Amino acid sequence: MISSLSFSSSSSTATLFTCSTAPRVSTSRISCFVKTDGGGGGVWRRSRCPYLVLCTSKLRGVADMLDEENSYSRGTAAAPAVAASSSVSDQREILHPQTFLDARSGEDLLLGIRKETEAGRLPINVAQAMEELYLNYQNAVLQSGHPNANEIALSNMAVALDRIFMDVRDPFQFSPHHEAIREPFDYYLFGQKYIRALVDFRSSFLGNMSIFNEMEKKLHQGANIILVSNHQSEADPAVISLLLESTSPFIAENMICVAGDRVVTDPLCKPFSMGRNLLCVYSKKHMNDDPELIDMKKKANTKSLKEMALLLRGGSKVIWIAPSGGRDRPDPDTKEWYPAPFDASAVDNMRRLTEHAGVPGHIYPLAVLCYDIMPPPPQVEKDIGEKRMISFHGVGLSVASNINYHETTATLKDPEEAKMAYTQSLYSSVCEQYNVLTSAIHGKQGLKASTPTVSLSQPWL
Incomplete structure (x- = not known):
């Protein structure tokens, strides 16, 4: 799903840097702020009662979720079943067709899609x-080799098709600061x-892992x-949370993602985005797609920027941004593949x-490697509705020590030079960590790929 930060620029000059992967850092003067681009296994069971969905009131009944699937070595497809809270009846939920939740096979799911299309509801x-x-x-999922792969996929x-269908029938509108919907239906889980x-x-x-522990403290x-x-992919936030859930649960569940407009408008993305904490913005890359909407997008981004400032003033916030x-x-x-500039x-x-939030703040360089499971289209696409290529694969996440701006730029007097130097410092660290993850996963070196600055572990095993 989700995330990158961008700005709408009045002018732009690109300066290239080198790092061991593929190095570039650009600078631009900003007139308006922000952008972003939004997962787990286990087995669900069908519920006899209406499925739980986002609403302002509570729903009736308890959604029957199946027993937790035991994952082998916690390292494959299985995962805990999602629990939903019991609640009072909701009219929208009662009238919602159980087309997909009643499916007993993949063929039933496909027939359900065709049935709702023919009825004019899709x-x-x-x-x-x-x-x-x-x-x-x-x-x-079948690539995982898990003995219950078919049941897990089904x-x-x-549930995914049910949530997508429900949103098509009654679209959810995201606010500039969206908080993950955890009840009555838990979209995060x-x-x-x-x-x-x-x-x-x-x-x-x-x-x-020790630096993640430091951040939690x-x-x-x-x-x-x-x-x-x-x-790297729409699945980035979920991948980050999955790799941190056992050792840094606060970060895993409370991370706020700077999220681009595409993941809150694409019908296939929206249910997953509803389960994340988001600061919703319009992407710089798509700012000029429709000239008539440029002013509206800039005003919306300014509003999201103010929301971010307010959040930071409250303290104890962890925000993930991709400044590419x-x-x-x-x-x-x-x-x-390499980290974009x-x-x-x-x-x-x-x-x-x-720095202006009034509470201590620390900036850490984070590297994510997970493009294999859900790679983006080769080129940036203007239209909503990209094709989803999906695979079962290993992923990686690494963080380095926080980088202090004033210490990094102490000898530099020119503000633009200092800005570029600090950005390069963060980017170089991300590249360095990314290379280690690449060696571990794609180079098949595993834990032996560790270096003096990047210590790899697998706390889930």
Whole structure:
């Protein structure tokens, strides 16, 4: 799902830096702020009562979720079943068709999509995307080799299609600051469960667990944590939470993602985005798609910027941003993946917001490697509704020590030079960590890929 930070610029000059992967950092003067781009395994069971959904009132009954599936070595597709709270009846939920939750097989799911399309309740383009999503997800989960892979794929997709269908019928509107919906239906656990089935934990790695523990302590003491990161797929937030859930649960569940407009408008993304804490913005890359909407988008981004400032003043906030303004993509010639260049103005704006919050704030470089499970399209697409390619694969996450702006730029007098130097420092650290994760996962070196600055572990095994 989600996230990158971008700015609308009046002018822009690009300066290239080098790092061991593929290095670039750009700078631009900002007139308006922000952008972003939004999983778990286990087995769901069908509920006899109406499924729980977002609403302002409570719902009737308890949704029957199946027994927790035992995962082998906690490292494959299975995961805890999602629990929902019991509540009073809700009219919207009662009238909601149980088309997908009643499915007993994949064929039932596909027939359900066609039935709702023929009834005029599903647009053809959304129906085609849902069918494609089911087939790709099923194939990916089967790659795990889990003995209950078919059941896992069926139960997860039944709930996913149900949530997508429900939102098509009654679209949810995101506010500038969206808080994860945990009841009466827990969208966060739904998303974690869905993505968990795609993660091969046996070949996944966490870098510098001790620094994540340090961050948790600072958050509990009232400080703010900013994670300046690369961004690889819609599943990034879920992957981060899955790799941290056993050792850094506060970060896993409370992380706020700077999220682009596409993940809060795409019908296939929205249910997953509803389970994340978001600061919703319009992407710089899509700011000019419709000239008539530019002013509206800039005003919305300014409002989100104010929301962020208010959140930081409260302290104990952990915010994940990707100052590249979008997802990483492979080099068109070498096909090699690398962290996309950071926008120096985006980094500097985040740094100033953090410093002016009135509470301690710390900025950490974070590296994410997970493009295999849900890679983006080769090029940035203007239209909503990208094709979802999905795989079962190992993923990686690493963080390095916080980088202090004033210490890094102490000898520099020119503000622009200092801004670029600080951005380069963060970017170089992300690149360094990313290379270690690449060696561990794609180079098959595993824990042996650890370096003096990046210590790999697998706390879930």
